[in-house]
Every structure is written in structure tokens, then in C-alpha cells.
Amino acid sequence: MGRRRLVALGLVVGSLLGIGLYARRGKSDERVDLYFADGSLVSLHDDSPQAPALLSHAREALKAARM
Numbered sequence: 001m002g003r004r005r006l007v008a009l010g011l012v013v014g015s016l017l018g019i020g021l022y023a024r025r026g027k028s029d030e031r032v033d034l035y036f037a038d039g040s041l042v043s044l045h046d047d048s049p050q051a052p053a054l055l056s057h058a059r060e061a062l063k064a065a066r067m
Contacts (some may be wrong), residue, residue, distance in 0.1 A: 030055055 030046040032054045044051040 032058060 030051075032044045032051055034042045034044070036042075044054060046052075046055060
């Protein structure tokens with residue numbers, strides 16, 4: 001494989017990697033952070049079984065706060 005082909009292949013792979021990272025940056029990962037009185041914290045990500053109910057309440061609270 002010639003040197004030019006390796007450089008071209010490297011540019012293509014780098015471009016695709018950059019596009020993928022840029023697209024991933026745009027996604028919003030929702031999570032609920034629960035703070036307790038003793039100072040501990042539990043984060044529930046959107047894929048955890050308990051999160052959907054809490055996320056819906058959080059969305060409603062944010063919507064009401066923006067009005």
C-alpha cells in the first residue's frame with residue numbers, strides 16, 4: 001500500500017471519527033440526581049428502571065419553572 005493511500009485512509013478514518021464524536025456530543029443524556037440529607041448522592045440514568053417516572057416529574061417541574 002502506498003504512502004498516499006495510507007494518508008488518505010488516515011484522513012477518512014479521522015474524519016469519520018470526528019463526525020461520530022460531534023454527533024454524540026449533541027445527544028442529551030438525561031439523569032436524575034438524588035441528594036440525601038447525609039450528603040450522599042445517587043444518579044439514575046435514563047436507562048435505569050426507576051428513572052422514567054422521576055424524569056417525567058422533573059420535566060414537569062422544569063416546564064412549570066420556565067413559565
